Amino acid sequence: MSLLFRAFLLAVLCFGAASAAQTENKSDMNASEMIRLADAGDKKASRYIGIIYEQGLGVKKDYALAVRYFSLGDERDDITSQYHLGKLYESGLGVKRDYKEAMRLYMKNASRIDHVTADTLKAIGDLYANGLGVPRDMNKAKSWYEKAKKARER
Numbered sequence: 001m002s003l004l005f006r007a008f009l010l011a012v013l014c015f016g017a018a019s020a021a022q023t024e025n026k027s028d029m030n031a032s033e034m035i036r037l038a039d040a041g042d043k044k045a046s047r048y049i050g051i052i053y054e055q056g057l058g059v060k061k062d063y064a065l066a067v068r069y070f071s072l073g074d075e076r077d078d079i080t081s082q083y084h085l086g087k088l089y090e091s092g093l094g095v096k097r098d099y100k101e102a103m104r105l106y107m108k109n110a111s112r113i114d115h116v117t118a119d120t121l122k123a124i125g126d127l128y129a130n131g132l133g134v135p136r137d138m139n140k141a142k143s144w145y146e147k148a149k150k151a152r153e154r
Helices: 003-014 031-040 043-055 063-075 079-091 099-110 118-130 138-153
Strands: none
Touching (some): 031 043, 043 063, 063 079, 079 099, 099 118, 118 138
């Protein structure tokens, strides 16, 4: 792993990125340890490794690996992973473009109304407005956009 990648991960960990790793000494954690935690079931580690690969933070962007780690996060019901994975399916980065799968992930996320983000609600509205993966329905799009607006005001 590159030194920059390790430094980034250490910085992320210092700010609580791997707080779910309760038995690990965060200050000594390196990239390979973070990946091991993600592979072992740590949903926060899965999310952050996914973001690192999606955005190319200290590593070359690798959407396929981002999909892998966001999928692990989704399996563990991590709403941030669900949103990012939905965006990758919607854009066809790292996976075959699949608007229905993107919508499924966004709707799974939206079912957690106390934790759903405005971005997720807007993404659902966009899919309805454009008829992507669902029949075009401007009334449903408007409803989801209104929910997104309310979520932004919280």
